[in-house]
Amino acid sequence: MMGYRAFFHGKPDAGSSRSKRAGKKSGIELAHERFKFIRLFFVLSIAALLVLLTGFIITLGPLNISVADAYSALLARFWPDYFHVETLTSRVVWNIRFPRIVGGIMAGFGLGICGCVMQAVLKNPLASPFTLGITAGAQFGISIAAVIGVSIFGGPYFIIGNAFVCALFCSLFIIALAAIKGATSENLVLAGIAVNYFFTAISQLLKYFASDEQLRLMTNWGMGDLAAFSWANSRLLLVIFVICFPLLMSKSWDLNIMTAGDEAAKSIGVDAEKTRIFIMIVTSLLVATIVCFMGTIAFVGLVAPHMARMVIGGDHRFLIPASGVLGGLVLMSADAVGMNMIAPTIIPTGIMTSIVGVPFFMYLMMKGKRKEFWT
Amino acid sequence: MMIKLQAKEIIFGYDSNPILENVNFEIAPSRLVTIVGPNGSGKSTLIKCIDRIVSPQGGSILIDRKDVTKMNRMDVARYLSYVPQSSVRIFPTNVFDTILMGRRPHIGWLGSEGDEEKVWEVLRLLNIERLAMSNFNELSGGQQQKVLIARALVQEAEVMLLDEPTSNLDIWHQLDVMNIIRDVVKKREITAIMALHDLNLASTYSDRIIMMKKGRIVAAGNPTSVITAENIASVYRVVAAVRSISDRPMIMPLRQIKG
Numbered sequence: 001m002m003g004y005r006a007f008f009h010g011k012p013d014a015g016s017s018r019s020k021r022a023g024k025k026s027g028i029e030l031a032h033e034r035f036k037f038i039r040l041f042f043v044l045s046i047a048a049l050l051v052l053l054t055g056f057i058i059t060l061g062p063l064n065i066s067v068a069d070a071y072s073a074l075l076a077r078f079w080p081d082y083f084h085v086e087t088l089t090s091r092v093v094w095n096i097r098f099p100r101i102v103g104g105i106m107a108g109f110g111l112g113i114c115g116c117v118m119q120a121v122l123k124n125p126l127a128s129p130f131t132l133g134i135t136a137g138a139q140f141g142i143s144i145a146a147v148i149g150v151s152i153f154g155g156p157y158f159i160i161g162n163a164f165v166c167a168l169f170c171s172l173f174i175i176a177l178a179a180i181k182g183a184t185s186e187n188l189v190l191a192g193i194a195v196n197y198f199f200t201a202i203s204q205l206l207k208y209f210a211s212d213e214q215l216r217l218m219t220n221w222g223m224g225d226l227a228a229f230s231w232a233n234s235r236l237l238l239v240i241f242v243i244c245f246p247l248l249m250s251k252s253w254d255l256n257i258m259t260a261g262d263e264a265a266k267s268i269g270v271d272a273e274k275t276r277i278f279i280m281i282v283t284s285l286l287v288a289t290i291v292c293f294m295g296t297i298a299f300v301g302l303v304a305p306h307m308a309r310m311v312i313g314g315d316h317r318f319l320i321p322a323s324g325v326l327g328g329l330v331l332m333s334a335d336a337v338g339m340n341m342i343a344p345t346i347i348p349t350g351i352m353t354s355i356v357g358v359p360f361f362m363y364l365m366m367k368g369k370r371k372e373f374w375t
Numbered sequence: 376m377m378i379k380l381q382a383k384e385i386i387f388g389y390d391s392n393p394i395l396e397n398v399n400f401e402i403a404p405s406r407l408v409t410i411v412g413p414n415g416s417g418k419s420t421l422i423k424c425i426d427r428i429v430s431p432q433g434g435s436i437l438i439d440r441k442d443v444t445k446m447n448r449m450d451v452a453r454y455l456s457y458v459p460q461s462s463v464r465i466f467p468t469n470v471f472d473t474i475l476m477g478r479r480p481h482i483g484w485l486g487s488e489g490d491e492e493k494v495w496e497v498l499r500l501l502n503i504e505r506l507a508m509s510n511f512n513e514l515s516g517g518q519q520q521k522v523l524i525a526r527a528l529v530q531e532a533e534v535m536l537l538d539e540p541t542s543n544l545d546i547w548h549q550l551d552v553m554n555i556i557r558d559v560v561k562k563r564e565i566t567a568i569m570a571l572h573d574l575n576l577a578s579t580y581s582d583r584i585i586m587m588k589k590g591r592i593v594a595a596g597n598p599t600s601v602i603t604a605e606n607i608a609s610v611y612r613v614v615a616a617v618r619s620i621s622d623r624p625m626i627m628p629l630r631q632i633k634g
């Protein structure tokens with residue numbers, strides 16, 4: 001293994017296969033080692049940043065809590081013998097502030113990884129759950145479920161199931177559209193906007209015919225923001241994450257290859273069509289669940305993968321987790337700003353992410369004309 | 376004669392528009408074979424059929440008597456590698472990672488030092504080591520072509536398919552790439568099948584040449600028997616002078632045959 005100094009001080013001197021024979025690495029090989037180190041370092045450091053920022057954001061709010069108290073309150077749950085905090089602090093941290101942060105991290109993480117893999121399989125830098133209308137589909141599924149009546153089928157599974165089916169329907173529509181020759185990435189996004197409007201309109205229409213009870217269901221599920229997140233929700237969300245994340249990670253190599261185009265993918269042994277459908281099914285499930293518990297959160301899924309790509313390049317083994325963590329970071333920071341900027345007024349999460357996301361999206365659209373992103 | 380690759384009665388068309396009609400050939404192991412023919416004669420399509428990038432509507436392709444059309448894709452990738460004429464990537468990827476993709480049929484999720492070492496070996500073989508960390512999209516057309524060849528080489532397949540691998544290369548690099556492919560064919564005892572427009576290059580390097588016209592094979596055999604003034608007149612509609620230089624026919628196109 002290289003020492004730390006070697007990573008940062010290896011001078012690139014090309015064509016030195018002489019030194020190779022002497023058992024030493026050439027300049028370009030050192031540059032490659034350095035690249036791999038930075039890639040790993042980046043993923044680990046944003047994960048560390050997430051933990052640090054969690055501690056900091058917990059301290060924000062009307063009740064004064066120090067960073068040390070924040071971590072103590074969190075750890076006291078698991079090791080009550082070692083950490084002590086006042087009951088009030090513990091209550092505020094565990095019942096009010098921390099759930100919201102965890103909700104933000106989970107939603108941001110899920111949307112980030114979904115955006116990342118969708119961009120890869122559709123070879124479309126503008127793809128994300130929101131821009132392709134998949135969140136709108138899930139939202140529509142919730143409204144339908146509420147109108148049909150959850151009481152008949154009972155419980156959250158019916159609502160999530162319905163949201164999933166509708167999100168999946170949107171995904172398959174997008175795949176079919178992408179398969180048509182000449183469907184450019186801009187056209188896909190235009191279709192996404194159309195789908196967005198269509199489903200939002202129908203959801204609004206359903207509200208007119210909904211009874212009070214049905215309206216309550218609709219707003220409880222999916223119309224909210226991070227405030228709607230509770231520990232009770234987290235378990236199901238966690239289960240779905242634990243299933244979906246490894247599934248997506250296991251496809252890392254295939255995703256790398258798919259960005260080279262379907263022909264190249266096939267010649268290297270990757271069944272492009274199957275992979276695309278598989279990925280869209282898994283992301284539909286994730287997106288549907290997130291929309292059910294936390295509502296529509298725009299643009300995080302678009303921004304996070306691009307930020308990750310800028311730093312660590314195209315290897316999905318690192319890109320997927322990095323997109324997830326960055327998504328979590330972006331969402332939780334945006335939400336913290338929204339909560340505290342003009343306190344006590346709380347700006348809903350979705351509004352904050354759109355304020356950050358829209359200019360970025362416009363920038364990508366402009367840049368897209370040059371057919372190349374982040375170089 | 377031992378047979379490595381055999382194509383039987385291949386039929387293919389895009390939307391009922393016939394492109395390949397009853398293509399048959401057999402290729403012995405450790406041979407360099409070129410496919411020549413006018414634009415649109417079906418060379419690229421034939422190569423894609425062999426690699427199952429498109430599925431033939433009829434016929435079969437056998438490697439070591441095993442039918443490629445019945446294998447799963449990952450197995451096909453262990454037998455056959457493919458070098459496209461060019462490739463655009465939407466997202467930036469460095470050359471090293473692009474070539475590493477070729478290891479996919481052999482690699483575990485983590486990847487290994489051994490796989491990376493193979494990439495370095497091929498980079499050195501093609502003399503593009505210094506490009507390893509460059510962005511693929513920012514290379515010149517010729518450099519990109521070498522990277523795509525490198526990706527197919529690390530795939531370590533027994534049959535290598537190349538679609539006009541020299542189309543973007545200057546004459547020095549044309550010879551360079553052809554020499555490398557010829558060496559690989561001899562050393563690793565693999566079979567290379569390439570579509571090529573340059574008849575003189577084909578004549579110089581090929582063990583066998585297949586000449587196509589309108590989706591059919593019109594001549595096949597060693598360079599002397601295929602590269603003849605008559606064949607060139609009937610297939611390309613060009614009058615050409617053919618001379619023999621170090622036992623290989625070399626052509627000089629003189630004029631078009633009109634009408």
Ligand SMILES: Nc1ncnc2c1ncn2[C@@H]1O[C@H](COP(=O)(O)OP(=O)(O)OP(=O)(O)O)[C@@H](O)[C@H]1O
Nearest residue numbers: 389394412413414415416417418419420421570572
């Ligand atoms: N994707 C496609 N859809 C429909 N027709 C196609 C497609 N690709 C190729 N063709 C048609 O198939 C025929 C053969 O094309 P092919 O690319 O195999 O020719 P080629 O011999 O490789 O030509 P060139 O020397 O120009 O590369 C052409 O008439 C072409 O129009």
Ligand SMILES: [Mg+2]
Nearest residue numbers: 418419538570
């Ligand atoms: Mg061609």
